Amino acid sequence: xxxxxxxxxxxxxxxxxxxxxxxxxxxxxxxxxxxxxxxxxxxxxxxxxxxxxxxxxxxxxxxxxxxxxxxxxxxxxxxxxxxxxxxxxxxxxxxxxxxxxxxxxxxxxxxxxxxxxxxxxxxxxxxxxxxxx
Amino acid sequence: xxxxxxxxxxxxxxxxxxxxxxxxxxxxxxxxxxxxxxxxxxxxxxxxxxxxxxxxxxxxxxxxxxxxxxxxxxxxxxxxxxxxxxxxxxxxxxxxxxxxxxxxxxxxxxxxxxxxxxxxxxxxxxxxxx
Numbered sequence: 001x002x003x004x005x006x007x008x009x010x011x012x013x014x015x016x017x018x019x020x021x022x023x024x025x026x027x028x029x030x031x032x033x034x035x036x037x038x039x040x041x042x043x044x045x046x047x048x049x050x051x052x053x054x055x056x057x058x059x060x061x062x063x064x065x066x067x068x069x070x071x072x073x074x075x076x077x078x079x080x081x082x083x084x085x086x087x088x089x090x091x092x093x094x095x096x097x098x099x100x101x102x103x104x105x106x107x108x109x110x111x112x113x114x115x116x117x118x119x120x121x122x123x124x125x126x127x128x129x130x131x132x133x
Numbered sequence: 134x135x136x137x138x139x140x141x142x143x144x145x146x147x148x149x150x151x152x153x154x155x156x157x158x159x160x161x162x163x164x165x166x167x168x169x170x171x172x173x174x175x176x177x178x179x180x181x182x183x184x185x186x187x188x189x190x191x192x193x194x195x196x197x198x199x200x201x202x203x204x205x206x207x208x209x210x211x212x213x214x215x216x217x218x219x220x221x222x223x224x225x226x227x228x229x230x231x232x233x234x235x236x237x238x239x240x241x242x243x244x245x246x247x248x249x250x251x252x253x254x255x256x257x258x259x260x261x262x263x
Contacts, residue, residue, distance in 0.1 A: 032225065032228060035221050035224075035225060036225065039218070039221075039222065042214070042218060043218075046214070046256070050256060050259055050260060053260050054259065054260065054263050057195055058195075059183075059184050059188045059191040059192070062184040062191075063184060063185075066184075075181075079177070079178075079181070082174055082177075083174060086167075086170070086171040086174050089164075089167045089168075089171065090167075090168065090171055093164055093167070093168060114175075115174075118174065118175060118178040119178075121178055121181075121182055122177075122178045122181045122182065124185075125178075125181040125182045125184065125185035125186065126181060126185075128185045128186070129181075129184060129185045132185075
């Protein structure tokens, strides 16, 4: 079995492998990584939304805003981190509060696929608006 | 093990006699705001999608956002956003071993609440009156 060795693991976990969850610190670490990424990204996004709202929010305004490469890039990064972070967080909530195995499994699969679907749809929309003439 | 034995086991914490503290309330609020914001992400995806593929849907969403019902939802999401953001930073500081004493935990807890109110107020004052 491949060992997931990291200074964030308990020394015993490094010695024995990945622990009871079988995935080591993977989930915990990605939750933090996406959180750290979103501190500047989310503040930037809210600031951008606010300035669009104060200038009168319109579909053309959003389209023009996404034509700027930096805005499209940061929007993509923010939305990917957001859906990833949301999927990981919902997973923990479902695992903690839903005891019925059948419903739990359905909700876990549903949230993961739903987040993936919404993320890809959002990427497509941003790319389309960015490259629209 | 029989089901009857299993169902008679006590649940912890005993919510009916549990005295809530600031720490436990803020902890469950982090999860609650996280779930609320996750629901909001679906709307955000729809917002991007409609901007790209359906100007009519975009106009409908914008109209809904300026009604009283839409504004109530958006106000809730704004507060949930700033709460989850500032309490998330509090969690990250704990992760690197900072602010673990009980007075520090209460101080950072009140800071999170004050920041949430101030930032939500700032955003809505700017959006409505500028």
